[in-house]
Amino acid sequence: MNQLSKQDFQNLSDFRFRLRAFQRHSEDICKSHGLTSLQYLLLLHLKGFTDREWATISExxxxxxxxxxxxxxxxxxxxxLGLVERRVSAKDKRCIEIHLLAKGETLVEAIAWQHRPELNHLQQSFPAAQ
Incomplete structure (x- = not known):
């Protein structure tokens, strides 16, 4: 079994502390907008999905x-809550697409904007995360 050094434990502890601080701050922001963190993450993943404006439930x-x-x-x-809607795919009627609605888009943009200072701080602390 490989042994970790004291520095390894300090680095891991610091990383987990900063990650948890970011999560707690995020939870507070979401709560101030009337959402849970998971609801925000769903909206964020829809808004940030690569190459299209919707995602499947599996994705x-x-x-x-x-x-x-x-x-x-x-x-x-x-x-x-009027944040997302299900739509049957035009290409494959068996596929259900989850789309962000205007209210969801407004919320995800406002919440994401409030995350910028903490995200910038994390990126400075952990340059590899950029």
């Missing part, structure tokens, strides 16, 4: 590192 489950049924329940809650 969102992967991004959220969540079980399929938990992602479905999260989408249901966001749909009830």
């Amino acid at each position: 969102l489950s992967t991004k959220l590192q969540s079980k399929h049924h938990a992602t479905v329940m999260l989408i249901d809650r966001c749909s009830e």
Whole structure:
């Protein structure tokens, strides 16, 4: 078994502290907008999805590192709040696309903007994260 040095433990501890501080700050921002952190992450992943403006439930489950049924329940809650909607794919009627609605887009942009100072701080602390 390989041994970790005291510095390895200090680096890992510092990283986890900064990551948790970012998460806690994010939770506070989301709460001030009436969302949970997971609801915000769903909106963020939809807004930031590569090469298109929607995602499937499976793709969102992967991004959220969540079980399929938990992602479905999260989408249901966001749909009830008027943040996202399900649409049948024009290309494949078996596929359901999850789209961000105007209210969701406004919220995700406002919340993401409030994350900029802390994100900049993290990027300065961990240049490899850029």
